[in-house]
Amino acid sequence: MRFSRRVTIRQVATRAGVSEAAVSYALNGRSGVSEMTRAKVLAAARELGWAPNLAARSLGLSRANAIGLVLVRPPRVLIVDSYLTQMLSGVEAELNRNGMSLLLHLVDEVDDTVDVYRRWFAGRHVDGVIVTDVRPQDPRIDALVELGLPAAVIGGHTGPDTISSVDADAAGTAARVADYLRALGHRSFARVAGVAELLHTRQRDAAFAAAVDRAGLDRHRVLHTNYSAVDGMRAMLDLMSGADPPTAVVFDNDVMAAAALKVVHDLGRSVPGDVSVIAWDDSDLCQITVPAITAVEQTPAHQAELTARALLRTLHTGDVSHITLPPGTLHVRESTRPLRPRHP
């Protein structure tokens, strides 16, 4: 864990060559300073690694006693995916212990999120926000820094050290999956991945590319999807009807893996007889399918809970932390088996 340096408004003012009041206005996102002044202040604040002094901010002002979460409607929400339920459950578990609520808002586009942050900040509706489904060069991260609104990210981020994060160990988990398939005799596998634009997916893409190299497997095919059952079925049909169908397929969620079982069944083939299937993440769903699905348990509820805890710590002490979880646990069930040579 790293800790934020304490930089004062005065230091930022000196560096920017403006008054402390101007710094305060600029960093709090209020009108009353020119865009030029605001730009100078933000540049100085970034250079100094400024983080809002939250104790001072809440002094004399009623705390909202709420944390904000803005979800971008695609890709996560309208699908039958246990991720959202688990994530909310984890966040709420931590907030509940602290008597706090979650302020939830859905938007259609990631850029709309920034407007919500500004409104929440202006109305003091939240004490901080949790960010999920981060993109590379995510505009929300810059906006949060500019507002001085405390934040923590579920997953990794490419932003400044003033925002906490709790990240999965994509590299460690991908290595575990690749090694397992290698041990079963598979020489390659295909991957049905999540949304290409998410940092989360890019981390997994890179992690699997490295793991495949390390395990000495052949180059693998990756199909990106929107996480839905329909996309999962389409991808599996594509893979299985090709000239050289894979002997194993790794899916980026539980729903797509379960839906893929139906495609294989409808093609008159068998899981795991003709193709092995692995889901990452695990859920109850993986245990009620026939066959039950071998899956990586990633504990998104735990990750979300730790993220909320990191944010509350920032609120109370100003500390910022970056945590990487241990690799996911592989639960071997019925959907994977040693490779049977195609031409014995």
Add this chain to the structure above:
Amino acid sequence: MRFSRRVTIRQVATRAGVSEAAVSYALNGRSGVSEMTRAKVLAAARELGWAPNLAARSLGLSRANAIGLVLVRPPRVLIVDSYLTQMLSGVEAELNRNGMSLLLHLVDEVDDTVDVYRRWFAGRHVDGVIVTDVRPQDPRIDALVELGLPAAVIGGHTGPDTISSVDADAAGTAARVADYLRALGHRSFARVAGVAELLHTRQRDAAFAAAVDRAGLDRHRVLHTNYSAVDGMRAMLDLMSGADPPTAVVFDNDVMAAAALKVVHDLGRSVPGDVSVIAWDDSDLCQITVPAITAVEQTPAHQAELTARALLRTLHTGDVSHITLPPGTLHVRESTRPLRPRHP
């Protein structure tokens, strides 16, 4: 739709024999009046059918621009059930159109909800609340009336006319399911129901009892559960290992029906060969199982959206509405078939 009468603070004060200020304090849940005065005011307000004048309340005070939802952790949240996702999605769709957020809080016991309502009300964190998973004689309904906090209920409720509701047509839907099974030649069916304490479940219990009578089916067995996959499997195992296993089973959600397929498979029997399975509600899950599950589409997202809309109308105009949705649509898939006589 029925409309609330407009009762003024002055009328309540006259009826209770106290000052208008005392009425305001009592109805707003603030300290500064004796318990005796508060009781008198609340009694007078109830007798007169008082509903808070929301326009007046928000005058001079910043609107929270948020609606509250307190979820009681059992039974809905920690299970892989698409209901929560769909419900949140429907509420958010309506709030989103109005630039409002959802303030979400989880509690362990239904009674804890009232404390959250009081805190939200005192801090003006929400403009109104949506209530779900209502119990008969629900303490939350009384508390909302006492606080004068605008509310709408997803599902039916047994409380006063000052709270809107959007209810499913349990009777119409149960009749549809019973008639369908009767047409397939089934003489009876078992039901794996939800949480016995919920009004929702009691409505379905009563609806099915009436539908069975009306369709001339034999008395049916009902097992109550907590909606989880594990409870669904346990119930199905119980039913199928008995002396007289049912020829058809109706489940109160998608997850339990899907989990039951695995139990039948593991017993070496077949759906629909040996037993037909119906899920109420429908979801993507019902379409990716083998066999795909015949299911009632109840549109909880739409119900939640209409509930949010009713609440926003109350906030803007004071109008209260009670809507009953049309019966659910039965999607016939692969998990049901005409009864094959056991002793041909």
